[in-house]
Amino acid sequence: MGHLYLVRHAHAQWEPDEARPLSEQGRLDAQRVAQLMDSSDTAGIYSSPARRALETVRPLADRKGLPVVPLSELRERQLPEQAPEDFRPAVEASWRRPDVGLGGGEPNNVAQARGLRALRHMLSRHPGETIVAATHGNLLALLLNGLDASFGFEFWRRMTFPDVYELRFEDGALNGARRLWRGAGDDLEEST
Helix, strand or coil: CEEEEEEECCCECCCCCCCCCECHHHHHHHHHHHHHCCCCCEEEEEECCCHHHHHHHHHHHHHHCCCEEECHHHCCCCCCCCCCCCHHHHHHHHHHCCCCCHHHCCCHHHHHHHHHHHHHHHHHHCCCCEEEEEECHHHHHHHHHHHCCCCCHHHHHHCCCCEEEEEEEECCEEEEEEECCCCCCCCCCCEC
């Protein structure tokens, strides 16, 4: 049985630039992510090329003596150039109409297919092993939704910065998902 830990990046100050670093709280939480996953027998660590995602798993990679492999397919769903004033309703609309790109951005179904290709690629490179993949909230929720339709907009809405989910695979099929991250005020169910 293989394990995949999906990690949503830690907190970063919002800027339109993908090179934005983690905030001070984000850096502290990246250390907590490394502690949380320190006992795992990790064979590979992958990440979105975005700096905030790379920085979230770098402390774990340093502990394990592994490189962080950037994987462009783990990047966030491409958003419209002109961000909507109220982001949450726009994201909710994209979940209702997954084939429509929000204001010219990447449609959910396209981003989901890209993410699932990345997932299959990582699992095929590490059959039966434990791997870590750092990504972004929209893509992480879309990945889980592609594996289990019970993950949807409400799941995305309740995610935290960072967030960590353990997925168990048997014969290439999802055999369970469990939330590992616990932060102040979390109210997510622990496993599905």
